[in-house]
Amino acid sequence: MNTPTRKAMGVAAAIAALSVSLPMAVTAHAEPTTTATVKPPADPQGDCDPLRKELSTTGTTLAQLAPKPVGQVIAAIPSLSTFSSAISGGLNPEVNIVPVLENGPYVVFAPTxxxxxxxxxxxxxxxRTDAAALSKLDYYHVFLGLLSPGDVAGQRPTQQGEELKVTGKDGDIKVNDTAKVICGGITAENARIYIIDTVLDPAAPPEPITPTGTSTTATTTTTATTTAPAPEPAPAG
Structure with missing residues (x-):
């Protein structure tokens, strides 16, 4: 084979190789990244700077805790170590409700x-010695739901059985009129954590919240019931 023919074949081979490789390169650059679809957790409300500061001493952030189970999130916050012990068997070996909490969704009020x-x-x-009393206390701080600081208010039935009264919103929330939420709406997997400054007492549930409005359906039903005519007496004989 003469030299011009060899050169022509070499150029043709190079062009063919280039035409094959170019689409592959374009496809590789066109692949979307997964990080663009990841949304950061919502910021908690209240006086949360002290929480961020204490987490920083352990090299942890709220964003890093957000995907973790609620028991791990509570255990990672130094100022909640007593509550963490109370729900995980540390205070009383017979009482460990963490597996229950991690099957949420739950709102957890965590006393400091x-x-x-x-x-x-x-x-x-x-x-420490009365497992029934500790279980009752623990479950009184928990209710079903996944509520943000903007919509957590209301009369809430706890897992213990008695109710909680939550009033206010965002950075100004109280529980049973006695406990103030310091920092609320902390994200965990299947849970929202509200740090409170007072231990809630299941033996002193709140008075029911006075409703701000009356349900039309309920009113209609009640009226129909109270104004319905009495049944006619059966005919004699």
Whole structure:
């Protein structure tokens, strides 16, 4: 084969190779990235800077905690160590409700260490030895739902059985008129955590919230019931 023919064949082969490789390169650059579809968790509301500061000392952020199970999130917050112990078997080996919480969705009101410090020492000691009392206390701080600080208010039936009264919204929320939410709406997997400054008492449930409006359906039903004519007496004989 002469030299011009060899050169022509070489050029043809190079062009063919280039035509095959170009679409592959374009396709590779056109593939979408998965990071663009990941949404950051919603920011909690309230005085959350102290929480961020204490997490920073452990090299953790709220965004890193957001996809984790609720038990792990609570355990990662130093100021909630007593509550974490109370729900995980640390305070009383017979009481571990973390597996229940991690099958949420739940709203969890988590008292701080300072909140537990306000309890009578005898009461706290009783929780260490009375599994029923501790379980009752733990479940009174939990109700079903996945509610943000903007819509958590209402009369809420807890997992313990008694109700909670949650009032306010965003950065100004109270529970049972006694506990203030310090930082609320902290994201965990299948849960929202609200840090509170007072331990809630299941033996002192709140008075029902006065309804702000009356249901038309309920009113109509009640009226129909109260104004319905009495049945006619059966004929004699």
């Amino acid at each position: 260490n300072d909140a537990f410090a306000k309890l009578d020492p005898a009461q706290l000691e009783a929780l």
